[in-house]
Amino acid sequence: MNKEPKENICQEMVFQHIYNTHVKDLNNYLYYKYGNQYNPSDKAQEAFIKLWNNCKKITLDKAKAFLFKVANNLMLNEIKHQKVVLKYQQEDHRQHNYETPEFVIEKDQYLEGYKKALEKLSEEQRVAFLLNKVEEKKHSEIAEMLGVTKKVVEYRIYSAFKILKSELENFSIK
Known part of the structure; x- marks a missing residue:
């Protein structure tokens, strides 16, 4: 023991x-x-x-x-x-992509459709629309830059928006 x-x-x-x-x-x-x-x-x-x-x-x-x-x-x-x-x-933790492959494909397809729809706009519509929505310029600033009235700029943006809405599904802008 x-x-x-x-x-x-x-x-x-x-x-x-x-x-x-x-x-x-x-x-x-x-x-x-x-x-x-x-x-x-x-x-x-x-x-x-x-x-x-x-x-x-x-x-x-x-x-x-x-x-x-x-x-x-x-x-x-x-x-x-x-x-x-x-x-x-x-x-590098920023490289992690948590989006599903389906979402990435849909996003790429939507971006391609958006680019094609932008090509269908006239140059005046595209310039006014992109200055307003991408560069966040005010209508009066765009009118001054392009040498047109504020109402013309509003019409160009509105008509561009109307074309994009008809060309793209679920298209909306803030």
């Missing part, structure tokens, strides 16, 4: 003795091996917490090895995590 050790790690005095004996060595080991960027003192503390949580499973003579192994694994996990974070930060 297994003899239970005289000194159990779960006893507060024994655990405190282990802590006082090994905390500095563990901190130094982690600091020398991995540097300060991964918080070696935090990982050492986490290792002692894991030792306390597993105190019934670990014998006194295995405590030091357990602490160093757990602390080393914690540091390695932190390094892996930082690599994942770095890789994620280096990705």
Whole structure:
């Protein structure tokens, strides 16, 4: 049968003795091996917490090895995590397209139809319409640019809108 050790790690005095004996060595080991960027003192503390949580499973003579192994694994996990974070930060997240392929095809087809419909407009209609809707010019500004009256510009835009509406399904403009 297994003899239970005289000194159990779960006893507060024994655990405190282990802590006082090994905390500095563990901190130094982690600091020398991995540097300060991964918080070696935090990982050492986490290792002692894991030792306390597993105190019934670990014998006194295995405590030091357990602490160093757990602390080393914690540091390695932190390094892996930082690599994942770095890789994620280096990705260009703007390139992800969440539109369905069907939507992309429909959008391209609609754009082609829109271009063809614009070609059916007279030059005067197309210029007035695009100045108003694309460049957001006011009717009076367009009239001044083209050397015509405001009513002529309004008529050109209205007639262009009427042609586009007849040529394209679901065509509307704000």
